[in-house]
Amino acid sequence: MLIFELSRPGRRNPSQAPRPAPGLNAIPEGWQRKSRPRLPEVSELDAVRHYTNLSRRNFSIDTHFYPLGSCTMKYNPRACNHLAMLPQFLARHPRAPADTGQGFLTCLFELQEMLKEVTGMAAVSLAPMAGAQGEFTGVAMIRAYHMARGDGARTEILVPDAAHGTNPASAVMCGYSVREIPTDAEGNVELAALRAAVGPRTAGLMLTNPSTLGVFERTILDMEKIVHDAGGLLYYDGANLNAILGRVKPADMGFDVMHLNLHKTFATPHGGGGPGAGPVGAAARLQPYLPLPLIVRDGDNYRLADEADLPQSIGRLSAHAGNAGVLLRAYVYARLLGREGLQRVGEFATLNANYLMSELRKAGFEVAFPTRRASHEFSVTLKTLREETGVTAMDVAKRLLDKGFHAPTTYFPLLVAECLLIEPTETESKQTLDAFVQAMREILEEAHREPQLVKSAPHTTPVRRLDEVKAARELDLAWNPA
Amino acid sequence: MPFIPHTEDDIRAMLAAIGVAAIDDLFDEIPAALRGGGLAGVPPGVNEMEITRLMYERAERDGRWLSFIGAGAYEHHIPAAVWQLATRGEFYTSYTPYQAEASQGTLQVLYEYQSMMASLTAMDVTNASLYEGASALAEAVLMAVRIHKSARRVLMPATVNPAYRKVTRSLVRHQGIEIIEVPYCTECGHVIPAALNAYAGKEYAALVIPQTNFFGVLEPADELTAWAKANGVLVIAVANPIALAILRPPGEWGAGGADIVVGDGQPLGAPLSSGGPYFGFMGCRVSHVRQMPGRIVGRTVDVDGRTGYTLTLQAREQHIRRSRATSNICTNQGLMVTAATIYMALLGPDGLARVAQTCHANALKLVQQLTALPGVKRRFSGAVFHECVLQLSAPVADVLHALKAQGILGGLALTQDYPELGDALLVCATETKHDADLERYRENLQRILGRRFRPAPCALKPSL
Numbered sequence: 001m002l003i004f005e006l007s008r009p010g011r012r013n014p015s016q017a018p019r020p021a022p023g024l025n026a027i028p029e030g031w032q033r034k035s036r037p038r039l040p041e042v043s044e045l046d047a048v049r050h051y052t053n054l055s056r057r058n059f060s061i062d063t064h065f066y067p068l069g070s071c072t073m074k075y076n077p078r079a080c081n082h083l084a085m086l087p088q089f090l091a092r093h094p095r096a097p098a099d100t101g102q103g104f105l106t107c108l109f110e111l112q113e114m115l116k117e118v119t120g121m122a123a124v125s126l127a128p129m130a131g132a133q134g135e136f137t138g139v140a141m142i143r144a145y146h147m148a149r150g151d152g153a154r155t156e157i158l159v160p161d162a163a164h165g166t167n168p169a170s171a172v173m174c175g176y177s178v179r180e181i182p183t184d185a186e187g188n189v190e191l192a193a194l195r196a197a198v199g200p201r202t203a204g205l206m207l208t209n210p211s212t213l214g215v216f217e218r219t220i221l222d223m224e225k226i227v228h229d230a231g232g233l234l235y236y237d238g239a240n241l242n243a244i245l246g247r248v249k250p251a252d253m254g255f256d257v258m259h260l261n262l263h264k265t266f267a268t269p270h271g272g273g274g275p276g277a278g279p280v281g282a283a284a285r286l287q288p289y290l291p292l293p294l295i296v297r298d299g300d301n302y303r304l305a306d307e308a309d310l311p312q313s314i315g316r317l318s319a320h321a322g323n324a325g326v327l328l329r330a331y332v333y334a335r336l337l338g339r340e341g342l343q344r345v346g347e348f349a350t351l352n353a354n355y356l357m358s359e360l361r362k363a364g365f366e367v368a369f370p371t372r373r374a375s376h377e378f379s380v381t382l383k384t385l386r387e388e389t390g391v392t393a394m395d396v397a398k399r400l401l402d403k404g405f406h407a408p409t410t411y412f413p414l415l416v417a418e419c420l421l422i423e424p425t426e427t428e429s430k431q432t433l434d435a436f437v438q439a440m441r442e443i444l445e446e447a448h449r450e451p452q453l454v455k456s457a458p459h460t461t462p463v464r465r466l467d468e469v470k471a472a473r474e475l476d477l478a479w480n481p482a
Numbered sequence: 483m484p485f486i487p488h489t490e491d492d493i494r495a496m497l498a499a500i501g502v503a504a505i506d507d508l509f510d511e512i513p514a515a516l517r518g519g520g521l522a523g524v525p526p527g528v529n530e531m532e533i534t535r536l537m538y539e540r541a542e543r544d545g546r547w548l549s550f551i552g553a554g555a556y557e558h559h560i561p562a563a564v565w566q567l568a569t570r571g572e573f574y575t576s577y578t579p580y581q582a583e584a585s586q587g588t589l590q591v592l593y594e595y596q597s598m599m600a601s602l603t604a605m606d607v608t609n610a611s612l613y614e615g616a617s618a619l620a621e622a623v624l625m626a627v628r629i630h631k632s633a634r635r636v637l638m639p640a641t642v643n644p645a646y647r648k649v650t651r652s653l654v655r656h657q658g659i660e661i662i663e664v665p666y667c668t669e670c671g672h673v674i675p676a677a678l679n680a681y682a683g684k685e686y687a688a689l690v691i692p693q694t695n696f697f698g699v700l701e702p703a704d705e706l707t708a709w710a711k712a713n714g715v716l717v718i719a720v721a722n723p724i725a726l727a728i729l730r731p732p733g734e735w736g737a738g739g740a741d742i743v744v745g746d747g748q749p750l751g752a753p754l755s756s757g758g759p760y761f762g763f764m765g766c767r768v769s770h771v772r773q774m775p776g777r778i779v780g781r782t783v784d785v786d787g788r789t790g791y792t793l794t795l796q797a798r799e800q801h802i803r804r805s806r807a808t809s810n811i812c813t814n815q816g817l818m819v820t821a822a823t824i825y826m827a828l829l830g831p832d833g834l835a836r837v838a839q840t841c842h843a844n845a846l847k848l849v850q851q852l853t854a855l856p857g858v859k860r861r862f863s864g865a866v867f868h869e870c871v872l873q874l875s876a877p878v879a880d881v882l883h884a885l886k887a888q889g890i891l892g893g894l895a896l897t898q899d900y901p902e903l904g905d906a907l908l909v910c911a912t913e914t915k916h917d918a919d920l921e922r923y924r925e926n927l928q929r930i931l932g933r934r935f936r937p938a939p940c941a942l943k944p945s946l
Contacts, residue, residue: 020836025842025843052567316616341483462583
């Protein structure tokens with residue numbers, strides 16, 4: 001039932017509306033709204049009950065193991081939410097003067113400093129709103145760097161064919177054409193192909209490391225040399241930073257610019273699709289191009305840097321300072337973990353992934369890169385299962401929902417047939433991982449014994465498999481009273 | 483280690499199962515030169531009690547202020563239920579609804595949101611959010627250029643929020659798109675339709691029309707839309723969602739209405755929070771839906787004929803189309819939209835209209851009281867919603883500084899963005915302001931300006 005179907009004309013919430021008082025009205029008659037917006041007319045109890053019940057139709061980290069590869073669904077500490085929502089932080093207007101927000105700005109400045117340390121970069125801007133915006137920023141900075149040196153012939157960005165879709169999309173938004181580099185059988189970028197692809201038109205290479213396939217790019221230092229020798233720059237997509245957090249710094253791998261996903265690595269809430277935050281870090285030569293604003297220190301005080309401070313900045317990405325409340329949550333998380341805690345993240349994320357990989361292999365699953373270590377995630381291919389039983393990765397994902405687990409990422413990366421990309425994260429216990437392995441074992445057995453059970457899953461969720469073709473063909477995107 | 487549950491026994495058993503001696507061995511594919519190097523620059527971890535104390539101190543240091551600043555972010559009462567519900571773990575810690583059957587909560591909320599927003603803006607369809615208002619405008623410009631197919635020039639009034647204009651330039655300039663600034667009338671505070679005659683004869687993909695504009699003034703949107711339609715130019719409306727409760731919405735503007743609507747949804751349940759997280763909304767005519775960026779939820783049925791909701795038209799998006807996607811956007815502002823949906827459900831059409839009316843009435847009251855003071859004049863003649871530009875006879879920075887000493891944030895000085903206006907102050911009053919708040923502003927401003935009007939002590943000493 002939709003909230004609109006619970007509505008009754010005339011039902012109101014008097015305690016939520018301002019007191020009626022004879023008020024001034026100077027809106028010209030012709031501009032006054034005549035049509036009534038179709039918003040629900042429900043009691044507060046109706047609304048609370050409706051949205052509470054809707055929430056219970058969701059899987060979430062708080063309710064289920066959620067091994068979505070590349071999304072890093074780790075526990076979101078409640079303290080982060082509580083402290084970011086302290087009333088004074090919530091009440092502050094973005095255009096209020098800096099001296100009314102020194103507490104807030106101190107938190108953000110310290111976050112900038114911690115992210116510099118974690119990434120090894122010379123400078124950090126917290127402005128981008130999510131990873132994709134961080135990628136746009138980094139590529140725009142690369143472009144600004146080349147243009148400032150009169151190097152306008154560099155029109156190509158190189159991207160592995162296994163890259164996340166946001167990489168080529170971001171490059172195109174910056175006016176570049178995209179050239180894909182193939183991956184070898186061991187899951188790494190083909191060095192020979194990279195060597196052949198670089199040249200005077202190369203602006204840069206965008207890379208995730210560990211890659212989207214879940215394995216470390218072992219030849220990163222060779223790749224770095226190839227691209228830099230050709231005059232290109234290196235962009236690091238930080239989506240998989242959880243694998244190496246505290247162990248390896250992107251700057252040490254030779255990257256010139258990068259983004260982090262705070263809603264992954266720094267445990268800010270995924271929120272059903274955001275808000276995230278995608279801070280960018282830059283090596284010294286790209287520092288002048290960072291997006292505004294940054295937090296800078298003036299003696300004992302902090303303020304937001306502006307165009308006068310950074311005249312070569314690629315500009316602003318949003319009206320204010322980014323997803324400020326998300327940044328505060330990341331700050332609290334980083335302080336709770338501290339030096340030792342952050343150093344352990346990569347270790348335990350990797351331990352959990354390798355344990356899960358080895359247990360699933362023992363249970364009879366085929367790992368995509370059997371000779372490789374798992375990073376914080378790994379890919380399983382169900383290609384053989386499909387050949388033998390007709391059961392696909394999609395079917396297994398849906399059956400996992402019946403077993404009480406959110407499915408891993410499916411059909412990404414595109415290079416692995418019938419792919420499940422599995423990322424447990426460091427906050428899951430061995431018991432949870434063992435329970436997941438048990439569920440997978442059961443599904444494998446069902447696939448052989450009674451494939452229809454798996455192919456028609458899920459059976460126990462609020463809805464069963466949805467007709468997506470109908471959704472796209474017979475567009476129903478907004479409720480209308482019929 | 484915080485949030486890492488492993489006991490020594492667990493670690494031992496797991497290492498044995500994998501067949502390695504130590505966790506270090508799992509990193510053996512990484513060149514040794516890259517490994518190690520600790521995080522010396524990060525302070526040691528603190529426990530929850532310690533960080534709580536620190537954050538309370540910092541929050542108390544920032545304090546609370548009586549604020550009359552608008553300028554694109556607005557203080558509204560947010561019902562307690564909004565964030566109590568939105569921070570339920572099932573909403574807060576779920577992710578993009580890729581497995582629709584496991585995400586019917588989020589998907590239905592988004593469908594309800596799309597429905598409410600489409601009606602509020604009087605457009606056919608809306609998406610499930612962009613980051614915020616300024617980048618939403620940039621996406622609308624890119625969308626209009628794609629739809630128009632030939633022109634790569636867009637007309638942008640100077641009355642559009644300056645931050646929105648800056649952001650749009652940053653985001654679209656790499657694609658060879660030119661933003662042409664349209665001047666405004668400094669007497670009435672809005673664009674004069676006749677001024678558009680200067681652009682006849684050239685091709686433009688879109689005309690941006692803010693309603694209300696950055697000055698709080700109503701634009702002659704019907705005439706501007708008519709000009710656009712007559713000249714083959716798409717109309718991008720930039721709207722305030724609270725104002726839409728009592729203002730004729732962009733879908734009902736003259737000549738068939740706007741083609742694309744964007745704005746910032748912050749007023750619908752997002753706290754000010756130093757600028758974010760907010761969310762961008764975008765709506766359009768159904769004929770353009772395949773060019774609209776962002777996630778879109780559709781209603782359908784499952785195998786048993788039960789109604790269900792799913793992400794749809796995904797072929798527009800980066801995970802399918804990659805370099806040919808409408809936008810690179812992936813994670814958006816889902817939780818803020820959840821909050822906005824709950825907010826709109828709690829207020830309903832009459833509650834939202836009451837909020838808008840009260841904002842409008844309070845702003846008029848404030849302006850009446852302040853302009854009764856010598857040295858304060860209303861700058862523009864145009865009708866306003868809940869913000870207004872005042873012309874001061876004293877340096878606006880000094881006035882704001884003196885007001886701040888009394889705990890009052892008097893508004894936004896326009897000297898940086900609109901130097902042609904001199905000592906101009908953009909003030910806003912929402913439904914959160916009481917008569918006592920307005921009186922406090924008035925009496926302090928009177929005192930501050932009064933100091934300047936006291937005659938100076940006589941410079942001449944009496945001669946004997």
